[in-house]
Amino acid sequence: DARTFVCQVGEGSHVMGENQTRLHVYKVPEAPEIVASSGGASVQSSEIPEIARCVSRNSFPPPNITWHKNGEQLQLEENMVKMPFTLTRESSGLYTVSSTLFAHVTREDRNSLYHCSVHYWLRGQRRTVESRRVNITVFYPAEHVKLQVMPSSALVKEGDDVQLVCEADGNPAPVFSFFKRGLDDIWHDLSSLADTNSGVLNLHDVNKSSSGLYRCQTLDLDDMRQLEKDVELVVNWKPRIVAISSPLYVRQDEVVNLTCKAIAFPRPSVHWNVNGTAHEYVENQHIASNLTVRVSHDLLRAGAMCRVSNALGVSEKHIQLLDQKIQESKGVIIVVIIVCILVVAVLGSVIYFLHKKGKIACGRAGKQDM
Known part of the structure; x- marks a missing residue:
């Protein structure tokens, strides 16, 4: 029915005058339907990837379709943005319009929202109907990797279960590998203990030998790019x-050095129960305390106590002091006894030898008298 109508005025076959009018028929289009690309889009794609498709049905006259990203209308851009348009006249005389958006994406587009708009005329006014917003899956390689100890490294103590969690900012997540640096500076592969898909290395019942430098390494299977990150695991333990x-x-009144050596982390404090001058030496997790003290009668009798402590516990040991004079006198007595035994043994051997050789006359006379 959309056509021009003519009105003529006349007498017989003679036309005196005419006028015409145009009848416009409008059919409001249905709300556009948008479907995001199910395959997603890669930032490394050499071809322009498909983002979404938009369809609007049953309109007259045919409307236009525009595309928008984050609320801003997109424009055609050579080798970057394409929006091919299709117009179909149905048997009913109404139109179906469709458009497909092709566009290169960046990492930031993982959060972008796309929609299409259908524009049509109604009674001389331009109207617009918008589709819902859609988001697409964007694939991009990892640029940064993060490795952290869970729980916090400052809280790890002997016997705890620890997780080393490796995270990369790529999509999809890369393949994770874990290593620990040995004393020989060689990295030992721990990937067999880890979930290489989720990037978690589980360490159970850790001890001080679990301390050290750990490394997470990621491998992007698309471009074979490798990233790595290190973290220091420090296991805290009580003093020993x-x-x-x-x-x-x-000897009494002698000046001596008392020594106490311990290992612990964090660094412990060393206390003595006697007065003196203390000097401490620290190397890694080892601490040694030397106490210079004058030996008194009470110290000789009671000894000294070394006490090592940190936030995780306490360890104590007693140092026994022995009087060197008593020790020396005991040694002299033992030497005298040993010498006496040796002399007796030698004399006995001589007498026995002479008796066997018949050199002792009193022995034979005694036998004859008997």
Whole structure:
């Protein structure tokens, strides 16, 4: 029915005048339907990837379709943005219009929202109907990797279960590998203990030997790019005294050094129960305390106590002091006894030898008298 109508005025076959009018028929289009690309789009694609398709049905006259990203209308751009348009006249005389958006994407487009708009005329006014917003899956390689200890490294103590969590900012997630640096500076592969898909390395019942430098390495299977990140795991443990100068032989009023060595992390404090001048030496997790003290009668009798402590616990050991004079007198007595035994043994051997050779006359006379 959309056509021009003519009105003529006349007499017989003679036309006196005429006028015409145009009848416009409008059919409001249906709301546009948008379908995002199910395959997603890669930032590394050499071809322009498909973003979404838009369709509007049953309109007259045919409307136009525009595309928008984050609310801003997109324009055609050579080798960057394409929006091919299709117009179909149905048997009913109404039109179906469709358009497909092709556009290169960036990492930031993982959060972008796309929609299409259908524009049509109604009674001389331009109207617009918008589709819903859609988001597409964007694939991009990792640029950064993060490795952290869970729970916080400052809280890890012996016996804890620890996770090393590796995260990369790529999509899809890359393949994760884990390593630990040995004492020989060689990296030992721990990937067999890890979930290489989720990027988690589980360490159970850790001890001080679990401390060290760990590395997470990522591999992007698309471009074979590798990234890596290191983290230091420090296992805290309570003090253990590993050496003391005990027993220690001293003389009263003598100035001596008492030694106490321990290992712990964090660094412990060392306390003595006697007064003196203390000097501490620290190397890695080892600490040694030397106490210079004058030996008194009370110290000789009671000994000294070394106490090592940190936030995780306490370790104590007693240092025994022995009087060196008593020790020396005991040694002299033992030497005298040994000498006496040796002399008796030698004399006995001589007498026995002479008796066998018949050199002792009193022995034979005694036998004859009997």
